[in-house]
Amino acid sequence: MGRRWTGFLLAASAVAATTLGAPAEARASVLCPGNAICLWHGQYHTGTRYVWTGGYHDLPGGFTDHVGSFRANRSGAFIDWASGKVCHPVRKGDYGDFYLRGFGGKMDAVGDRC
Template sequence: MRTRHLRTLLVFGAAVFTALGTTTPAQALPACPSNAICLWRFQDGTGDVYVWRGGYVDLPGKFVDHVYSFRANRTGAFIDWAKGKECHSVRKGDYGSNYGSRFGSRMDAVGDNC
């Protein structure tokens, strides 16, 4: 009886492992220069791109509240000024391929830190 349960658990574990190993990865974002944060107007790194390399910068008009994907190759901060300062820190390696449904639809500026 114990062998049967062990065998069932092993088969179930193998099936779960196989299912997890075959998931489709998210579409990769385009490359972004070293020590920069890239912001795109559309999902999955498409459309116009803005490359930020440091310091405080108000986003160009067409990017204000319209950042739908990003890739961070350095630390930085995304800032919204609508109701006072709301700030989200980002670290090297962070990315979002569908960021418009999150903070990207409110971003006004980029800076080195919050």
């Protein structure tokens, strides 16, 4: 009986470990439409969301120099104008869960290309 119970607990732990990570990833995919780049004010796709679908756009005031996370379902470019144009290309499938300490703390705009 002890071996069965131990085996059950190990199997249950493995299932739980593989499914616990999925909801955050799935949630971000659902929250960002296809052919868009989504930016969130908070880390790990939380807080206010900005959806970019093409063309050049300055970021809304709350997002300028404060992008906490992103998910790219298309290619584009993140742009910083603080000391001339600094541009980071983004490809479909790219994402940042905690982006504020990176380029998200500098971003001013989003565009189609650098």
